[in-house]
Amino acid sequence: MNAAPIGIFDSGIGGLTVARAIYERLPMESTIYFGDTARVPYGPKSPDTVRRYSLEILDWLLTQGVKSVVVACNTSTAHALDALRAASPVPVLGVIEPGARAAAEATRGGGIGVIGTAGTVASQAYPAAIHRLLPAAKIEQVACPLFVPLVEEGWFEHPATRLVADEYLAPLRSMGADTLVLGCTHYPLLKPLLHRVMGESVALIDSAEETASSLAVALESAGTASGVEVPGRHRFVVSDDQARFLQVGARFLGERLGEPELVRLG
């Protein structure tokens, strides 16, 4: 039993989908969410730079006494998870392994599509993780750089978003994918539209939910679950522009989004 908070970080706002899944799955856990809004987005940045930024955030979260760290950003998980684990005295959980495991369980042999940022796709992290579980899996990846700004505009159902999705997902429909991994934490907000474009029979893998489940298992098995019977408290910290975080973050979390604190890194 351990009432210390869980650290959650992302390049910006998208990781709030992971935070939300954690609040729902683990309502008695307290959290500190760090959004690196000064340096967002990580998607187009080089692996070295993403690693350096991620390690700076880990250092800061450790000064806050977190008992566990969730990397709520696919790009950072892809490029920095090993480095973070090597550097951290507390467990570090990424979003890619849980998503890959769920995809390997969901597919019925028809192929797995993976969508994400340019960085996540180029890293080959999802195909590698899925192939470890399912060596024969047929996997195709597509980078979808317009989805993040469309989500941040709140255009979840806009005709333009539909046209963009039609174009991005065409190769995944052609391959006959029966499973689609949402390999970016912004994408769960597009679920209804993605379902319509891909067809209702295609399983959408939401890494946020899978990661929250994995976190629950990890806390239980390590004996570090909160144990208290009062709802967790949630802090929000950003590296820049609190106003925009509040405005766009409300699309992700609604009223649960608290006033963010400002902490400058780097």
Add this chain to the structure above:
Amino acid sequence: MNAAPIGIFDSGIGGLTVARAIYERLPMESTIYFGDTARVPYGPKSPDTVRRYSLEILDWLLTQGVKSVVVACNTSTAHALDALRAASPVPVLGVIEPGARAAAEATRGGGIGVIGTAGTVASQAYPAAIHRLLPAAKIEQVACPLFVPLVEEGWFEHPATRLVADEYLAPLRSMGADTLVLGCTHYPLLKPLLHRVMGESVALIDSAEETASSLAVALESAGTASGVEVPGRHRFVVSDDQARFLQVGARFLGERLGEPELVRLG
């Protein structure tokens, strides 16, 4: 007469439209283009952060012996031009004054629309600059955060881009704007589409061209024009991810884009 290079900087790739306009207007001048690709985009960042980053780039350009600096980024011009001018021993030129002057000359009284990033629009820099020249001007601004990623995808004529433009520009059509200021260096690549959406009679103000003209005047009047009769040489420097800069930058500059050097700042 001064053969030293001109420093040009932007948060990333967009400023290449300004670089291109300078190459065309001043073919005998050499340039160093700095794209802060590690920290792109500046649009959603706070004024303080944009100022800090811009001053770091100025310092670096000065170590390269530039004779003049062009801030080829609207957000940086909006937030940092005064600070850059105060800190720089060489002349610093932004993109907003030239664009504002051209808009004030082009309008026939029907109203001026200004489009840009969230940061440029919030700064009110264009309305302030236009009102100094034309106090009675009717001005309306719209932030168009999806235009940058659409341009970087190369979707200059995509139906999705048309839908996005229809929605963003609707208030400017309603106001009867006869002039549209392209207040972001990415937007000149959307000119044909913006013309169709706004109507061919609407004057599109391309800050890149206006800035190149202002630079020509400034160099002449300061007696620092190149004076040599050989074509200028052009260096490209980025703070991250040269591969992406080359790939996307080719949409802006074509074959004139040289292999970028990597310089880390901050």
